Amino acid sequence: MSATARVQTGALRARSSAAPRTAARPATRTSPRTSPTRRTGPVHVRPQLRLVTAPVGTPTRTRRTAAPRRRRAPFVILVVSLLAVTALALLALNTAIAVDSLNASEQRATNTELAQQVERLEQQVTTARTPSQLAAAAAAAGLVPAGAAGHVVLGPDGTSVVRGTPVPATVPGADPAGG
Amino acid sequence: MPTRSSDPSRRPARAGERRPGAGRDVLRPRGEPGARRARGLSPVVRSRRDRIGLVAMVALLVAVVVKLVVLQGIDGSAYAQAAENDRMRTFDISAIRGEIVDRDGNRLAYSVGASRVVADPTIVPDPERTALALTTLLHVPAGELTQELSGEGRYVVLAEQVDTATTDAITELGLDGISFEDDPVRLYPAGTVGGQIVGFVGRDGDGLAGIEQRYQDVLAGTDGVRRVEVGAGGRPIPSGIDDSTPAVDGGSVQLTIDEDLQYVVQQRMDVECAAGETTQGSAVVLDVQTGEVAAMATCPGYDPSLAGSTDPELLGNPAVSDVFEPGSVMKAVTLAAAIEDGHATPSTVLSVPGHIQAGDRVVTDAHDHAPIDWTVTGILAKSSNVGTIMLAREVGDARLEEYMRAFGLGSTTGIELPGESAGILQDSADWTESRAANIPIGQGVSVTALQMASVYQTIANGGVRIEPRLVSSVTAADGTVTQQARPEGTRVVSESTADQMAYMLEAVVGPGGTAPLGEVDGFRVAGKTGTAQRANPDCSCYAGGGYFTTFVGFAPADAPRYVIAVDLERPSSDAEGGQVAAPVFADLMQYALTSADVVPSGTTRPEFQLTGTAPTN
Numbered sequence: 153m154s155a156t157a158r159v160q161t162g163a164l165r166a167r168s169s170a171a172p173r174t175a176a177r178p179a180t181r182t183s184p185r186t187s188p189t190r191r192t193g194p195v196h197v198r199p200q201l202r203l204v205t206a207p208v209g210t211p212t213r214t215r216r217t218a219a220p221r222r223r224r225a226p227f228v229i230l231v232v233s234l235l236a237v238t239a240l241a242l243l244a245l246n247t248a249i250a251v252d253s254l255n256a257s258e259q260r261a262t263n264t265e266l267a268q269q270v271e272r273l274e275q276q277v278t279t280a281r282t283p284s285q286l287a288a289a290a291a292a293a294g295l296v297p298a299g300a301a302g303h304v305v306l307g308p309d310g311t312s313v314v315r316g317t318p319v320p321a322t323v324p325g326a327d328p329a330g331g
Numbered sequence: 332m333p334t335r336s337s338d339p340s341r342r343p344a345r346a347g348e349r350r351p352g353a354g355r356d357v358l359r360p361r362g363e364p365g366a367r368r369a370r371g372l373s374p375v376v377r378s379r380r381d382r383i384g385l386v387a388m389v390a391l392l393v394a395v396v397v398k399l400v401v402l403q404g405i406d407g408s409a410y411a412q413a414a415e416n417d418r419m420r421t422f423d424i425s426a427i428r429g430e431i432v433d434r435d436g437n438r439l440a441y442s443v444g445a446s447r448v449v450a451d452p453t454i455v456p457d458p459e460r461t462a463l464a465l466t467t468l469l470h471v472p473a474g475e476l477t478q479e480l481s482g483e484g485r486y487v488v489l490a491e492q493v494d495t496a497t498t499d500a501i502t503e504l505g506l507d508g509i510s511f512e513d514d515p516v517r518l519y520p521a522g523t524v525g526g527q528i529v530g531f532v533g534r535d536g537d538g539l540a541g542i543e544q545r546y547q548d549v550l551a552g553t554d555g556v557r558r559v560e561v562g563a564g565g566r567p568i569p570s571g572i573d574d575s576t577p578a579v580d581g582g583s584v585q586l587t588i589d590e591d592l593q594y595v596v597q598q599r600m601d602v603e604c605a606a607g608e609t610t611q612g613s614a615v616v617l618d619v620q621t622g623e624v625a626a627m628a629t630c631p632g633y634d635p636s637l638a639g640s641t642d643p644e645l646l647g648n649p650a651v652s653d654v655f656e657p658g659s660v661m662k663a664v665t666l667a668a669a670i671e672d673g674h675a676t677p678s679t680v681l682s683v684p685g686h687i688q689a690g691d692r693v694v695t696d697a698h699d700h701a702p703i704d705w706t707v708t709g710i711l712a713k714s715s716n717v718g719t720i721m722l723a724r725e726v727g728d729a730r731l732e733e734y735m736r737a738f739g740l741g742s743t744t745g746i747e748l749p750g751e752s753a754g755i756l757q758d759s760a761d762w763t764e765s766r767a768a769n770i771p772i773g774q775g776v777s778v779t780a781l782q783m784a785s786v787y788q789t790i791a792n793g794g795v796r797i798e799p800r801l802v803s804s805v806t807a808a809d810g811t812v813t814q815q816a817r818p819e820g821t822r823v824v825s826e827s828t829a830d831q832m833a834y835m836l837e838a839v840v841g842p843g844g845t846a847p848l849g850e851v852d853g854f855r856v857a858g859k860t861g862t863a864q865r866a867n868p869d870c871s872c873y874a875g876g877g878y879f880t881t882f883v884g885f886a887p888a889d890a891p892r893y894v895i896a897v898d899l900e901r902p903s904s905d906a907e908g909g910q911v912a913a914p915v916f917a918d919l920m921q922y923a924l925t926s927a928d929v930v931p932s933g934t935t936r937p938e939f940q941l942t943g944t945a946p947t948n
Binding site: 257271272282284287298299301305313315 | 524933
């Protein structure tokens with residue numbers, strides 16, 4: 153950009169030194185209209201400078217510079233609105249992700265909480281079902297260890313025999329040695 | 332850009348831009364003050380100035396670009412890492428140690444998540460108030476907590492292995508500077524029951540005894556790391572970076588132990604130890620068909636959860652690690668050898684004198700007597716030392732040693748417990764004449780209770796010995812179950828010999844035998860008593876050392892289900908195995924058979940011929 157610019161300035165300077173007044177006058181006149189083109193740089197300004205010597209050229213230039221202005225507006229609006237929509241969509245998406253992730257971590261916490269609760273309950277069950285706890289609970293309920301068992305064995309012909317000698321249970325608490 | 336400042340002809344135009352009406356018809360439009368001054372410079376000076384400006388700008392730009400490259404390209408990763416480290420926090424995740432369960436899946440040892448409560452004293456705003464809030468929850472004196480919380484460091488441990496209910500309550504309080512770390516706690520719900528088998532873990536969670544030690548690799552699991560992005564308060568950002576490695580929990584070990592039977596055995600042994608004269612007692616229950624250990628208990632036992640405060644002397648498993656001289660229970664091995672080698676049958680009659688010369692010593696029967704014509708059954712039933720030595724001499728030392736080793740004496744059984752003893756059995760070549768007379772009757776040879784049970788398992792199982800095993804399966808964290816390989820059975824004696832032994836051992840419990848107290852109501856029982864002199868540790872002699880009384884047997888004799896070996900160390904008593912150990916055996920066998928729903932066969936015990944007429948020779 154700067155290279156092109158310098159070439160142009162060189163040309164301008166050469167002309168201004170030869171006829172400074174003629175060059176300055178048209179430039180002054182046209183400048184308000186060219187102002188929108190300033191951004192695009194002197195590339196566009198230069199042809200105007202050449203044409204300035206003929207005063208009739210002015211209306212043509214006005215039409216030429218005004219036309220892009222009208223065409224550009226919808227495009228700019230489109231770009232800006234696209235940008236805005238994208239930004240809003242991103243915001244919405246990010247919010248949604250954040251909400252989901254908060255939900256997820258909340259549910260994870262609940263999950264952990266419940267898992268711990270299960271663990272605690274299981275622990276109670278495990279402790280309660282150990283033989284010593286069961287024996288204590290059974291004794292508290294008035295149960296006594298079973299002695300020798302008797303078995304009634306049925307023969308194929310329907311007869312039955314008692315094997316082993318069933319022993320009546322002892323009085324609760326009388327025999328700590330149990331069975 | 333340089334065009335604007337360097338072009339004087341453009342100046343008026345620009346000025347005109349700002350004030351459109353003013354400069355239209357003026358030859359020299361007014362410009363800014365700076366522009367007027369610049370117009371006075373010659374083009375050469377201006378061009379030089381442009382160049383200097385350009386070079387300066389480019390130099391600055393290059394400097395910026397270079398710095399950018401250095402920051403982004405060269406040091407980039409380091410800075411990114413530093414930034415990430417600043418945002419990330421690492422929390423350890425402890426793997427939950429695997430369970431140890433009995434054969435029905437009842438937990439003998441398991442771990443639950445718990446926490447270590449730690450504090451950062453620099454953040455704790457009011458140590459005293461915080462201490463007061465925590466003292467009842469943590470069960471630590473408030474003064475101690477205040478001191479900890481007022482300390483200099485940034486990390487103090489307030490309490491360890493705090494359960495989840497308590498940590499939840501602490502979280503509710505919302506105290507600053509208090510946080511939690513994983514610190515799982517190992518629980519042994521059954522306490523003493525099976526404690527010696529299960530073993531215990533040290534403070535760092537590594538197994539130090541029993542199955543906990545032997546299966547450390549399986550049970551331990553692998554710890555994980557939780558690495559998350561945290562916010563200003565040190566709390567994880569929900570949608571932030573989560574770079575975590577989950578912990579792999581440990582596998583479970585299933586034992587062949589029946590917890591209920593184990594409980595009954597432990598209770599019965601505790602009763603025996605509490606009675607006073609028994610200082611130590613062991614009982615081993617084996618499944619005859621599989622060789623699996625159904626129960627194994629010693630009194631005094633220990634509770635693994637209290638291992639840290641237990642006398643270290645007690646933290647073993649004497650049933651596999653302590654050896655004793657078995658005494659007469661060994662006679663079954665001697666007689667099995669004699670029958671297997673064809674030197675005798677149960678009805679062979681020998682004229683047994685009351686004593687026998689063995690080298691420089693004289694071995695007598697329990698009570699010296701005139702020669703009696705005993706059958707071999709009678710020798711076993713009456714537990715005659717002299718008769719057994721006579722038969723052992725028929726077998727020969729080398730052959731007897733072979734049988735003893737085949738029955739598993741003098742070598743470890745390979746059970747899955749640390750510290751197993753092989754017992755002591757000398758080479759027969761080294762046996763002196765007196766030792767050669769002692770070994771057949773169970774003196775001068777040492778065994779563990781487990782080995783003795785294994786000998787009788789061989790006889791009960793038709794002569795096929797299956798090494799005892801304690802672990803049935805291992806379940807990895809992902810649920811894959813690995814059944815432990817069962818040892819191949821090895822035939823030690825023929826089935827016929829085993830049957831004849833079973834027959835003779837039944838006579839021991841029968842009328843005229845040494846152990847009528849070993850009878851179990853309704854069932855036929857085969858077994859053998861043992862009363863071995865105990866070496867007196869004060870004089871390294873047998874005098875005043877008391878006895879090891881043992882009873883090893885199986886039932887039902889006609890279809891054996893369980894083998895139970897009971898040995899009681901009684902330093903201050905001279906009671907015999909038949910009086911002391913046999914009743915313990917009977918109680919345990921009674922429970923074992925009843926709980927296993929074993930129906931008596933209904934057959935009656937044969938009549939035994941204990942005496943006969945010795946052939947005159």
